[in-house]
Amino acid sequence: MAILLTNGNVYCDRGFQRTDLLISEGRSFVFEKPGLRHADRTIDCKGKLIIPGLADVHVHFREPGFSYKETIRTGSAAAAAGGYTCVCTMPNLNPAPSTKEGLQVQLNLIRRDSLIDIVPYGAITAEQDGRSRLSDMESLAPFVCAFTDDGRGVQSGARMEEAMRLAKSLHRMIVAHCEDESLLGGRAIHDGVYAKKLGVRGISSESEWRQVERDVELAAKTGCAYHVCHISTKETVEIIRQAKKSGVDVSCETGPHYLVLCDEELQDLGRFKMNPPIRSADDRDALREGLADGTIDMIATDHAPHSAEEKSRGILDSAFGVVGLETAFPVLYSRLVRQDGLITTEKLIDLMALAPRQRFPLPGGPITDGARADVTVIDPEASFVINPADFRSKGKATPFEGWEVQGKVLMTFRAGTPVYEVEQ
Numbered sequence: 001m002a003i004l005l006t007n008g009n010v011y012c013d014r015g016f017q018r019t020d021l022l023i024s025e026g027r028s029f030v031f032e033k034p035g036l037r038h039a040d041r042t043i044d045c046k047g048k049l050i051i052p053g054l055a056d057v058h059v060h061f062r063e064p065g066f067s068y069k070e071t072i073r074t075g076s077a078a079a080a081a082g083g084y085t086c087v088c089t090m091p092n093l094n095p096a097p098s099t100k101e102g103l104q105v106q107l108n109l110i111r112r113d114s115l116i117d118i119v120p121y122g123a124i125t126a127e128q129d130g131r132s133r134l135s136d137m138e139s140l141a142p143f144v145c146a147f148t149d150d151g152r153g154v155q156s157g158a159r160m161e162e163a164m165r166l167a168k169s170l171h172r173m174i175v176a177h178c179e180d181e182s183l184l185g186g187r188a189i190h191d192g193v194y195a196k197k198l199g200v201r202g203i204s205s206e207s208e209w210r211q212v213e214r215d216v217e218l219a220a221k222t223g224c225a226y227h228v229c230h231i232s233t234k235e236t237v238e239i240i241r242q243a244k245k246s247g248v249d250v251s252c253e254t255g256p257h258y259l260v261l262c263d264e265e266l267q268d269l270g271r272f273k274m275n276p277p278i279r280s281a282d283d284r285d286a287l288r289e290g291l292a293d294g295t296i297d298m299i300a301t302d303h304a305p306h307s308a309e310e311k312s313r314g315i316l317d318s319a320f321g322v323v324g325l326e327t328a329f330p331v332l333y334s335r336l337v338r339q340d341g342l343i344t345t346e347k348l349i350d351l352m353a354l355a356p357r358q359r360f361p362l363p364g365g366p367i368t369d370g371a372r373a374d375v376t377v378i379d380p381e382a383s384f385v386i387n388p389a390d391f392r393s394k395g396k397a398t399p400f401e402g403w404e405v406q407g408k409v410l411m412t413f414r415a416g417t418p419v420y421e422v423e424q
């Protein structure tokens with residue numbers, strides 16, 4: 001089926017261009033001048049943004065092992081509804097992708113059930129505990145985007161160094177959830193104003209940045225390409241800024257919630273709990289600065305669904321993790337682009353669609369004539385209120401519940417096939 005998107009603002013190589021886009025036989029065709037051509041369906045996209053399908057290098061789809069929280073089918077439907085055509089799935093699964101056999105279970109489910117491209121991670125350590133022997137990295141390498149033990153930090157520096165040396169020889173990155181468990185200090189929330197208010201000891205910033213500092217040195221020493229997950233503290237931003245200046249092959253991501261919330265806004269609800277925790281206003285501002293100056297390379301949601309029961313025990317006792325795929329674009333577009341003018345729409349698209357594909361080996365990319373049609377259509381003016389009942393995800397816990405936002409995903413195409421279309 002050929003679909004013609006007319007009069008949209010198409011994000012081409014050199015920014016937005018007012019043009020028509022024909023999606024046919026899985027590919028995009030960009031026309032400079034409108035004219036007659038065959039299409040089975042024509043959609044008027046006047047005033048709409050037509051952008052490369054978004055890519056998220058950090059999601060938890062919970063299958064195999066925890067399908068009561070999310071499945072490949074529900075997770076990929078949520079991704080498509082959020083404008084994503086490609087995601088990387090984290091390895092805290094059962095069986096875990098620490099062996100080829102473990103990974104194969106997930107690969108089979110992806111082939112059967114996914115609506116979009118999913119490129120899994122392989123585990124770093126065999127038991128995903130950051131201490132045990134390395135996973136079967138060699139046999140996993142051809143099938144994974146990179147290696148990570150996300151969910152936990154690699155506690156042993158020696159093990160991390162060994163992993164980096166092997167990953168480098170396999171031409172794969174090491175991706176790290178940085179959390180030194182000996183430095184946590186407290187639990188559940190950031191050690192800041194809200195922890196004081198509740199009278200508890202929170203999680204120190206040091207537990208994150210000390211491990212980033214260690215790993216950056218190991219990356220410099222081994223020459224391994226290294227990427228840091230969900231950075232949340234001002235110290236981490238500065239460590240990565242300096243490491244980049246000195247030529248270390250390092251990149252990082254942060255999540256929407258760290259950019260638009262701080263611990264002064266927390267409420268005693270499970271939907272405000274994730275790891276790392278939402279930090280102080282100073283941390284949030286440093287992350288925004290790091291985003292604007294290029295220290296932070298990309299935005300990843302860390303979409304981490306749990307059951308309603310697991311998120312019902314308040315901020316101190318609920319499970320760590322919030323969903324993000326269906327809110328990331330509108331939240332960031334509304335706040336960072338439209339409200340605050342911190343970044344341009346083009347920069348946001350770079351952070352959410354292009355930069356991930358420059359750093360990770362992922363399908364999709366810029367909209368060019370003849371390229372595979374991984375394309376998202378957005379209405380930048382449409383506003384709506386975030387209501388988790390509308391989510392495709394099984395997970396409903398989001399700190400953005402009730403927010404009024406603008407920038408609505410209307411359609412998502414993966415390889416030319418519509419995988420999401422808004423109900424009109």
Ligand SMILES: NC(=O)N[C@@H](CC(=O)O)C(=O)O
Binds near residue numbers: 304
């Ligand atoms: N981010 C979270 O709060 N939770 C993640 C694990 C992780 O990303 O560290 C999960 O798997 O639930």
Ligand SMILES: [Zn+2]
Binds near residue numbers: 150151275
């Ligand atoms: Zn993590």
Ligand SMILES: [Zn+2]
Binds near residue numbers: 090
């Ligand atoms: Zn995660």
